[in-house]
Amino acid sequence: MSAHAPAIWGNPATWLHQAETRGITPACRGASDHLFFPEQGTPRLHARITAAKAICGRCPLLKQCREWAQQQPPTQLYGVWGGTSRGDRLRSDTTHRRPQPEQFRRANERKAREKKEKRAA
Numbered sequence: 001m002s003a004h005a006p007a008i009w010g011n012p013a014t015w016l017h018q019a020e021t022r023g024i025t026p027a028c029r030g031a032s033d034h035l036f037f038p039e040q041g042t043p044r045l046h047a048r049i050t051a052a053k054a055i056c057g058r059c060p061l062l063k064q065c066r067e068w069a070q071q072q073p074p075t076q077l078y079g080v081w082g083g084t085s086r087g088d089r090l091r092s093d094t095t096h097r098r099p100q101p102e103q104f105r106r107a108n109e110r111k112a113r114e115k116k117e118k119r120a121a
């Protein structure tokens with residue numbers, strides 16, 4: 001694993017460490033940080049991310065890695081993990097999205113109902 005390795009490697013209970021002890025090597029082992037963790041404004045940013053995703057595509061740990069990445073707060077996890085970029089994870093995250101009109105309508109109906117019940121009591 002590249003730059004983020006110590007954070008995940010540091011915990012011997014992680015799936016990644018467990019995989020390595022079983023002889024399964026992640027495809028990104030030794031890969032350039034410039035591919036997996038390119039900084040914003042880096043030349044050819046999208047090409048680098050695409051190349052990192054291609055490496056993930058042939059990784060035996062892709063499924064576990066993607067699941068792990070999706071469980072992390074998307075605003076706090078940088079780089080390509082499990083074939084997804086930070087942007088991909090932010091776009092697919094539902095916990096930080098603004099409420100939709102239907103949610104507003106239901107919340108307003110609930111408040112109105114609670115008010116009515118309060119007045120009646």
Ligand code: SF4
Pocket residue numbers: 001026027028029055056057059060061062063065066080081082083
């Ligand atoms: S899926 Fe990608 S980021 Fe995850 S271990 Fe494999 S190569 Fe590394």
